[in-house]
Amino acid sequence: MINAVGRLIPDAIKGIAPVRPYAGPFAAVPAGRTAGPKLRANNPGSDKLMKSIDQAIEAAGLRDGMTISFHHHFRNGDFVLNQVVEAIARRKITGLTLAPSSLNDINDAILPHIEAGVITAIETSGARGKLGKLLTSGKLAKPAVIRSHGGRARAIEAGELKIDVAFIGAPCCDHYGNINGIEGRSACGSMGYAMVDAAFADKVVAITDNLVPYPATPISIPQTQVDFVVILDSIGDPAGIASGALRISRNPRELLIAEYAAGIIEHSGYFRNGYSLQLGSGGASLAAARFIKEKMLARGITGSFGLGGITAPMVEMLEQGLFQTVFDVQDFDVSSIQSLKNNPRHVEVSASYYANPHNGGPAVNNLDVVILSATEVDVDFNVNVITDSNGVIMGASGGHSDTAAGARLAIVVAPLLRGRLPMVIDRVHTIVTPGETVDVVVTERGLAVNPRRTDLIGNLKGSGLPVMSIEELRQIAYDLAGRPAEIRVSDEVVAVVEYRDGTIIDVVRKPL
Amino acid sequence: MTKLLRTAQAGTVESTDILITVAPAEDGTGVRIELSTPTLAQYGEHIKSLIAKTLSSYGIEDAVVNANDKGALDYTIEARVTTAVARATR
Numbered sequence: 141m142i143n144a145v146g147r148l149i150p151d152a153i154k155g156i157a158p159v160r161p162y163a164g165p166f167a168a169v170p171a172g173r174t175a176g177p178k179l180r181a182n183n184p185g186s187d188k189l190m191k192s193i194d195q196a197i198e199a200a201g202l203r204d205g206m207t208i209s210f211h212h213h214f215r216n217g218d219f220v221l222n223q224v225v226e227a228i229a230r231r232k233i234t235g236l237t238l239a240p241s242s243l244n245d246i247n248d249a250i251l252p253h254i255e256a257g258v259i260t261a262i263e264t265s266g267a268r269g270k271l272g273k274l275l276t277s278g279k280l281a282k283p284a285v286i287r288s289h290g291g292r293a294r295a296i297e298a299g300e301l302k303i304d305v306a307f308i309g310a311p312c313c314d315h316y317g318n319i320n321g322i323e324g325r326s327a328c329g330s331m332g333y334a335m336v337d338a339a340f341a342d343k344v345v346a347i348t349d350n351l352v353p354y355p356a357t358p359i360s361i362p363q364t365q366v367d368f369v370v371i372l373d374s375i376g377d378p379a380g381i382a383s384g385a386l387r388i389s390r391n392p393r394e395l396l397i398a399e400y401a402a403g404i405i406e407h408s409g410y411f412r413n414g415y416s417l418q419l420g421s422g423g424a425s426l427a428a429a430r431f432i433k434e435k436m437l438a439r440g441i442t443g444s445f446g447l448g449g450i451t452a453p454m455v456e457m458l459e460q461g462l463f464q465t466v467f468d469v470q471d472f473d474v475s476s477i478q479s480l481k482n483n484p485r486h487v488e489v490s491a492s493y494y495a496n497p498h499n500g501g502p503a504v505n506n507l508d509v510v511i512l513s514a515t516e517v518d519v520d521f522n523v524n525v526i527t528d529s530n531g532v533i534m535g536a537s538g539g540h541s542d543t544a545a546g547a548r549l550a551i552v553v554a555p556l557l558r559g560r561l562p563m564v565i566d567r568v569h570t571i572v573t574p575g576e577t578v579d580v581v582v583t584e585r586g587l588a589v590n591p592r593r594t595d596l597i598g599n600l601k602g603s604g605l606p607v608m609s610i611e612e613l614r615q616i617a618y619d620l621a622g623r624p625a626e627i628r629v630s631d632e633v634v635a636v637v638e639y640r641d642g643t644i645i646d647v648v649r650k651p652l
Numbered sequence: 653m654t655k656l657l658r659t660a661q662a663g664t665v666e667s668t669d670i671l672i673t674v675a676p677a678e679d680g681t682g683v684r685i686e687l688s689t690p691t692l693a694q695y696g697e698h699i700k701s702l703i704a705k706t707l708s709s710y711g712i713e714d715a716v717v718n719a720n721d722k723g724a725l726d727y728t729i730e731a732r733v734t735t736a737v738a739r740a741t742r
Contacts, residue, residue, distance in 0.1 A: 530693055559668060559723025560691050620725055624694035 145522060145574050147646045153633055155261065155282025160643045165545045165577050168641035170498040175299030178342045180367070188369045189315050193227040193347070196368045197305075200343040204233055206304035209341060210240035211334035212265075213309070213321060213470055217380025220309040220347050222249045223372070229258045235281075237261040239301055241292060241333035241491070242536050245269045246380065254279070263301060265289060266526055266536025276532045276634050278650050284533075284635040286526060286572075286648075289469070290495025290502060290542035291640035293336045297492060297499070300642060306341035308334045308366075309375045313348035314356040317366025321488075322358070322481040324350030326376040329471025329480045330450070331360040335490035338365040349375045360488055383473040388430055389423040393584045397424040397553050400582050400605060401511055402431030406439075407603040408509070408549050408596060413441055415508040417463070418448040418543055421472055422513030424553045424582075429453030436462050447494070447503055448510075448539060450476040450486075458486060467503050469494040469539075495542035497640050504539070504546025512540055514554040514581075516568040519610045521575030521590050523552055524568035526637060529561050531627040531651035533635060537572050542640050544577040549596070556583035562617030562624060564588075564610065569627055571646040572637055585616050628652040654711040660739035663724075663732035670724035672703070672732040674740050677714040683707055689721035702726060706733040710741075 143149050143161035153159050160168075182188070190196040202208070208228075210221045221240060228236065234257050240247075242265040251270055253259055263285040267275050275284045287295060295301035308331075312323035319338075321331040326349055338344050338361045345368045346361075355363075389395060401424065405411050417432070419425050430453070436442070445465040446454040452475040458466045459479070466486045471477045479486045495502045515535060516524040523544075528534040544550040552573075554563045564583065579596060581588045588610035589597045600607055629649035639645040656676040663671040677684065685700050699721060706729070707715055724732070 529691070560695060560725060561723070622695065622698060622726070624691070625697075627693055 143645065145571050145645060147571060149644050149647060150633060153283060153636060153647070156636055162574070162639045162643040162645040165574060168643055170298065174297045175302065175340060177340055188317055188367065190368050190370045193224055193370055194231065196345045196370045197227060197231060199368055200305045200345055202228065202233060202305050205235040207237040207239055207302060209303045209306045209337045211308060211331070211337060212240055212242035212244060213328040213331065213333065214326065214376040214381045216244045216246045217377035218244060218246055218309065219374055219376050220307060221247055224307045225250045225253050225258065229253045229256065234258055235260050237263060239263040239303060241265060241289065243267040243271050247271060263287065265292065265538055266533065268534050272533040276648065276650065278632050278634045283633050283647070286537050286635055286637045288495065288537045288541045288640045289333065289491050289539045290497055290504065291638050291642065293490070293492040293496040294498045294640065295642060296336050296340045297496065298642070303337055303341035305343045305345060306337035307345050307347060308338060308361065310346040310348040312350050312352055312356050313346050313369060314352055314354040315369060316354055317346050317363040317369050318356040318359045319346055319361040319366070320356060320358050321360060322477060323352070325378055326350065326374070326381060327477050328376070328381050329477035330468040330488045332469030332489055332494060333491045335361060336492050343367050345370060347372060347375055349373060382471065382477055389427045391423060393555055394424040394427050396584045397555070397582055398427035399431050400587055401428045401551050401553055402435060403603060403605050404551055404580055404582065404587065404600065405432060405509055405549070406435050407600050407605070409599045410508040410549050411435070411441060414444045415441070416443055416445045416447065416506060418446065418507055418510040418547070419451065419454060420512045421449055421451060422553065425511040425513055426451060426453055428511055429457070433457055433462060447507055448543070452476060455479040458483065467494070495539055495546070495640070497545070502546065504543050507543060507547040509549045509551065510543040510547040511551045511553060512544060514552045514563070517552055517554060517564050517581050518566060518568045519614055521578040521581065521610065522568050522571045523573040523578060524570045525572050527570040527648060531569055531629055531648070533648060537637070541573040541577070544573045545640065550578050551580045551582060552578050553582045556585045556613065556617050557621055560621045562614070562621050564613045564617050565624065566614070570637060570648055574645060581610060581613065583613060586613055588613050653713055654741060656712065656715055656740040658740055660736050662735035662739065665720055665722055668723045668725070668728070670722065670729050670732050671720040672736040673718040674736045675716045677716050679714055681714050683713070683715050683717065685717045685719060687719045687721065690723060699729060702729055703733055706730050707737065710737050712737060
């Protein structure tokens, strides 16, 4: 069947049932009730402390074919996922579905256990490097399922992603399982993604290197959701968990893109007191913060909230009073973690609060402006952030489609060429974010407004910004580099890309 | 017809450049091109034919070419081939 973005989705996909084609950003209407964990009891005097991961695995009742989950707040400093998978492999458990909120390069260490059949299915936001290649290889028992952060929270709450055992890296934890992410040597800041796992998994194992006297406060994940606590020497590498001081880009191309993005915001009609903003973590997006800040100061504008994965530029704007509040689902650097710890206006939120489309309304719905990076954009404004120019998985869906759908102004930034490869093309290899939810595409050679947004086209007239059609942008790229030949793929579906509402927006086929 | 007299190079392996090495070949063996490029699937055939065309514009019919591409655009490729030929025929 052909879905609403024109992609051919097979009627039947191994291990995926039912196959629901994408029908539009808000077409899917949820029905039924949220899922929930099995009822359980811990009577007075019960002991949650386990001597080892092995003991916790046994106590949690982990068996062949179950689903395990992890959160990726430790980023490339994560020791938890690898150690747990190794322990599971030692116990000869096989056929597991691995469902982490995302995967990082450091998790390449589990590859042998995937080859050996300990893990036979993966549902996550994305992967890079060797894991990305593996997901594209078709070696798993069923296609990988790629979900956005909001889509994952939705799938868990809807019971579509049923987690048997959640393993939660806990930077600060007490013996009864109260957890926060802001204290301890492995502090990661917000526990936003893990909150959903903790609330909906049948069994929850907290893994900490920082056991504190009861009660651990503040409480991000409560003891009522935690079954077992394991103490390890180290759950992460602080240098990999949080980046140090960010250097604002000096790349002239990124700075030019950033300046254009800030100019669009200024003239968009949304730049007024009380507006809200999310910045992506790419170079141009972070550089845009500097220009936006200057414009806010010059015009005396203050915003209501900043959202997202949080980085130092957003924290600075919070501290300078340019934003009232920051909503934080994940932290990328030391200053963001410190801010969450010390600033009461810096608020930790769950992935569901952040972006789940099927609850009472996530924070992305209140977002005015988001700046997002892209791997490829096409003339229909569809965005690919998951596969590279050879069709191999090398990125993550993240909050891309969630924020694009929620925000009143979704700005996508990308260089027009990467090396020789045009980034504005006829047809992106894989659609993660539908063009209907993307408002402006910005490159160093000019910017294009989605023709649906006649209001925005009007507002940007007279701004002095180099506005052109998306076809003109593509033509500039093709004039420089030539039209790229399309990547040839087989019929074998190796991954399905779920839209945030659970429908299938695209599939990744194995490259030939 | 022009003959290459020696092996010669032009270019670098910096991003968006190409390192071209040309070497003489026996008469009648034609132009053989070994290309490595991150854009093999998208532009591999195009780059090879551009190199061959540029060589032929200088009357070179036999050559062994090694092209180590880092995402160069056409005019860079033509310029590097031209310089490599000039050095090899001097």
